[in-house]
Amino acid sequence: MARSVLGPEIERLIQLLAKLPGLGPRSARRAALALIKKKDQLLVPLAGAMSLAAERVKVCSVCGNIDTVDPCAICSDPERDARTLIVVEDVSDLWALERAGAMKARYHVLGGTLSPLDGVGPDDLTIDALVRRCASGEVSEVILAVNATVDGQATAHVITDRLTATPVKVSRLAHGVPVGGELDYLDEGTLAAALRARTPF
Amino acid sequence: MARSVLGPEIERLIQLLAKLPGLGPRSARRAALALIKKKDQLLVPLAGAMSLAAERVKVCSVCGNIDTVDPCAICSDPERDARTLIVVEDVSDLWALERAGAMKARYHVLGGTLSPLDGVGPDDLTIDALVRRCASGEVSEVILAVNATVDGQATAHVITDRLTATPVKVSRLAHGVPVGGELDYLDEGTLAAALRARTPF
Missing domain, CATH: 1.10.8.420 (RecR Domain 1)
Incomplete structure (x- = not known):
C-alpha cells in the first residue's frame, strides 16, 4: 500500500x-x-x-494525586484523618485503596519504586517531600502500601530508614491469604507469611 | 465513596x-x-x-468504506479494476484484504451479515445497492469475501441468489489450510475442504 x-x-x-x-x-x-x-x-x-x-486535570502539589483542583479533594477534605499518611507507588494504587474504602486517611504518591537497574533513584521519587511532610509534626503514622514486589519492598526499607529521624510510626500492609483465595493456588511465601501472622479465631 | x-x-x-x-x-x-x-x-x-x-471521516456513498473523501480513495482510484467487486461484511475486512495487497479491485461493504435471531434482515445490509451496482453492467465479477461463519455463508447464499438476475460471475474465497498453519491444530471441516480443493504440486 x-x-x-x-x-x-x-x-x-x-x-x-x-x-x-x-x-x-x-x-x-x-x-x-x-x-x-x-x-x-x-x-x-x-x-x-x-x-x-x-x-x-493536574497533579496535587501536596500528595501527588491527580485531580482538577490543587490541593486535591483528598488533601483538602476536612473529614479525613490528616495524621495518617498512606504511601503508594502510583495513583492507580490510591484509586484501588479508595475503592476498598477501608480508611479515611490521606495519601502520598511516590511516583514509582526505586529501581537501580532502570536508573530510578531516590531523587526520582517523592521521598524527600514525604520526609518533609512527616517532619512537620502533622503526621503521626505512615502506612507503607507499596506493592509486595522486590522493588516495592526495597523502596519500603529505604523510606523506613529515612523516617527514623521523624516522630512518625511506620507500618505496612499485612501479608496473608487474599479474601476468597484458595490455599492450593497460593505461593509458599504468602502461605508462610499468613501462618506466621495468624490471628485468634 | x-x-x-x-x-x-x-x-x-x-x-x-x-x-x-x-x-x-x-x-x-x-x-x-x-x-x-x-x-x-x-x-x-x-x-x-x-x-x-x-x-x-465519512462513509463512502458508493461502497460503504470509510474515508475523508466521498467517493472514497479506493472507489475513485483509476488504477483499480472497476470490473471486480470484493464483497466484505465490514470495513475491518476491507482493511485486512488491503493489508494482504493481493488484488487491486474495488469493494462493497455489506455492513454486517444476515442474522434473523438478531433481527438483521436483507434491508439492514447494502444488498440492494450491490445488486444495483452489478446490474449497471460495469461489474463482471463479484468475489464474496464474507466470514466463513454460519451467518456469513447464509448471507453469501442470499447474495448469490439475488445476483443470478445480473450478468456478473460470483466467486468466493478459497477454503484451505492457513499459510503457516499446522494440520494438527485445524478443525475437521477445514481439513476436509483443503483435501477436496487440493491443487497440483
Whole structure:
C-alpha cells in the first residue's frame, strides 16, 4: 500500500490508540473503527472528555494525586484523618485503596519504586517531600502500601530508614491469604507469611 | 465513596474509554491514567486526532468504506479494476484484504451479515445497492469475501441468489489450510475442504 487506504487521519488515530496500555495494533484498529462507527455516541464525547481532562486535570502539589483542583479533594477534605499518611507507588494504587474504602486517611504518591537497574533513584521519587511532610509534626503514622514486589519492598526499607529521624510510626500492609483465595493456588511465601501472622479465631 | 475521589472529568473519561472494544473497566482506568500522565505526548494529540476524525471521516456513498473523501480513495482510484467487486461484511475486512495487497479491485461493504435471531434482515445490509451496482453492467465479477461463519455463508447464499438476475460471475474465497498453519491444530471441516480443493504440486 503506497498511499495507505486508511487515510492519514484514521492512520494517526490508530497509531495513537495503539500507545494505550492494553491495546496493540490490531485492537487499536478495532477501537478506531468502533469509534468512527459510533461517532456521535462515542467518538465526539470521548474527544471532548479528553480535551477537558487535558485542560483541567493536574497533579496535587501536596500528595501527588491527580485531580482538577490543587490541593486535591483528598488533601483538602476536612473529614479525613490528616495524621495518617498512606504511601503508594502510583495513583492507580490510591484509586484501588479508595475503592476498598477501608480508611479515611490521606495519601502520598511516590511516583514509582526505586529501581537501580532502570536508573530510578531516590531523587526520582517523592521521598524527600514525604520526609518533609512527616517532619512537620502533622503526621503521626505512615502506612507503607507499596506493592509486595522486590522493588516495592526495597523502596519500603529505604523510606523506613529515612523516617527514623521523624516522630512518625511506620507500618505496612499485612501479608496473608487474599479474601476468597484458595490455599492450593497460593505461593509458599504468602502461605508462610499468613501462618506466621495468624490471628485468634 | 459518596463523591468519587476521581472527580467527574476523570470518571467520565474512564466510562467512555471502557466502551471501546477490548477495554474493560480495569483497563479503562489504566488507559485513563496513562493518558493523564502522558498529557502532552498522548492525551492532547489523541483528543485532537479524534476531533479531526469526527469532523472529516465519512462513509463512502458508493461502497460503504470509510474515508475523508466521498467517493472514497479506493472507489475513485483509476488504477483499480472497476470490473471486480470484493464483497466484505465490514470495513475491518476491507482493511485486512488491503493489508494482504493481493488484488487491486474495488469493494462493497455489506455492513454486517444476515442474522434473523438478531433481527438483521436483507434491508439492514447494502444488498440492494450491490445488486444495483452489478446490474449497471460495469461489474463482471463479484468475489464474496464474507466470514466463513454460519451467518456469513447464509448471507453469501442470499447474495448469490439475488445476483443470478445480473450478468456478473460470483466467486468466493478459497477454503484451505492457513499459510503457516499446522494440520494438527485445524478443525475437521477445514481439513476436509483443503483435501477436496487440493491443487497440483
